[in-house]
Amino acid sequence: MEQLLFSVERLEKFISSVLEAYRVQAEHAHICATQMIAADLRGMHGHGIYRLPSYCQRLEEGGYNLHPDIKIKRETPVSAIVDGDNGLGQAVVTKAVELAISKAQKNGLAWIGIRGSNHAGAGGVYAAMTLPHDLISMYMAVGNANHMPPWGGVDLLLSTNPIAFAIPTGDEPPIVLDMATTVASYGKVKVAAQKGQELPVGWMVDHSGNPLTDPKRVKEGFLLPIGGHKGYGLNFIIGSLAGVLNTAAVGSAILDFNKDFKNPTNSGQVFFAMRPDLFRDLDDFKTEMDLRIREIRNSTPMQGAGPIRLPGEMALRREQQMREKGVPVTAVVLDQIREIARKLRLADCLEA
């Protein structure tokens, strides 16, 4: 598939300039651009610059608050609610992560609930923010459109509800896990559908429960949870903690952000941060993390299988590679965002 490579700086600046042209305040535009490209850099292209056209459509139709007053509510030394006031999801969640980090540094740990937010992209990007501070983190989110029924049902009441974790290490690459509780994220499905690639069996089924692999039929089917009823249960728990507990949208209250670009999504997320030295000396912890990582990496691969990976290892390699060689943008996305840039009469329209 045709794609072009651009530098991180150029793409970040491009996204910022697009958002600012839509009158997003400069600080939020900058944060959003950085976090979107951070998702691309981790290889999570479904949450990267690929999303810009849909954010632009929401900006055009008035779905975002351009001057949100992001407020901290019900604060305790170890918890808070961040109300995003319908600002850009990346700006809201980044603020919540910063709050969690500062509280965890002071008081050991912190759980921040988020409401009034929007689609914020890749959970791994936020989880990884605690690593330079030597903090463990957990992120949960209610997805922004329901693509899954309850286990044994057909009504779309559940989203992909992802969960992410980051764990500091010593010399080894830090552990970062970022996973939808569906077998595939809808972002991945959309990227595959856009490329016209057949979906692997197990990603989606149709309303009779038969495998759906045709990328053109994506809208007829629904996603499957990991581990059957287990993933359904975990998905519901995440929806309860990131949605119900934060007075954010979940279940039938979810607005499909792929169809409605006007009304607030009231997205909910959770961010939790914790100091490892609550439980053992930091250096000892990191040293043993390295040991457990190495014994896995150096263990015997199954015949015919490649080297054994740890969560986050590939993301780090991808990032190093992309920072050197450039971030790929597919021709389809490039067409869309160039058109937006030309319409906005931007100086840089990402011509080659």
Next chain:
Amino acid sequence: MEQLLFSVERLEKFISSVLEAYRVQAEHAHICATQMIAADLRGMHGHGIYRLPSYCQRLEEGGYNLHPDIKIKRETPVSAIVDGDNGLGQAVVTKAVELAISKAQKNGLAWIGIRGSNHAGAGGVYAAMTLPHDLISMYMAVGNANHMPPWGGVDLLLSTNPIAFAIPTGDEPPIVLDMATTVASYGKVKVAAQKGQELPVGWMVDHSGNPLTDPKRVKEGFLLPIGGHKGYGLNFIIGSLAGVLNTAAVGSAILDFNKDFKNPTNSGQVFFAMRPDLFRDLDDFKTEMDLRIREIRNSTPMQGAGPIRLPGEMALRREQQMREKGVPVTAVVLDQIREIARKLRLADCLEA
């Protein structure tokens, strides 16, 4: 399969008397008996009275500390390490749950790390302990034998590492999720193997990656993670948080408690408790939980599928039924525990 039914009280008293005959202190024997039967009552028979013979063998071979000094270390208002001093797992974890509840009631939330513990049974039993206190909870544990390789590998470096959650509700049955991060728990595999039942495809594979379904070949195979690499990642995260972070055994440091009954297992668990009213009024939270539960339960089932369930719903029904009609004990288990009771010359040897 042949089984007999016994009252909850009789089984609890029976287990207590067995453990006390092995000189376990009365308080710990009582807690262990209660939590084992609580697992049976939730339908998690692999963690119920079924485990008694293996606990007895460990008691006989000196693998437990009969008079553990369960200590609280590195305490903060919202965290602590509980060192179980190699006591019975159920006694250690129950103490940690009580500590988490009291800290969460006072300070909003609490994360308790546990080390020096032992196999503690069903996570759902501990998670559910916070429900009468209107607290949300999360439990994680490193399993007590490695039955799974890293994704793409064949060396057994991972256990079933379960995670459990409990969420209070209003009029609806509380949400309790209790799941191994493997497709099947090894407890379930053992129960099936004991009954001579063929394993479903997807539970285990052999060392070449082929499905293993023969209950006689269980020891040759390994468990599969839910969602492939996702479940592997989640399993490793749980091992890091419940194992490495607590200075408890994980990875190659895991002693197979089905083979070694002499040496301390240094089991690790995590218990987290949190007040919902940190984020919204408790009654509003419970009311919306009920609403989200009902919209799922009342949604359309897939053709041919039974009614749609919520996590914990069946466990509650099973408990009500067993409290009324009795707790089933299979003939195989009954033979084993009757023999133990006769050897110990107990007054009640569970004769019919």
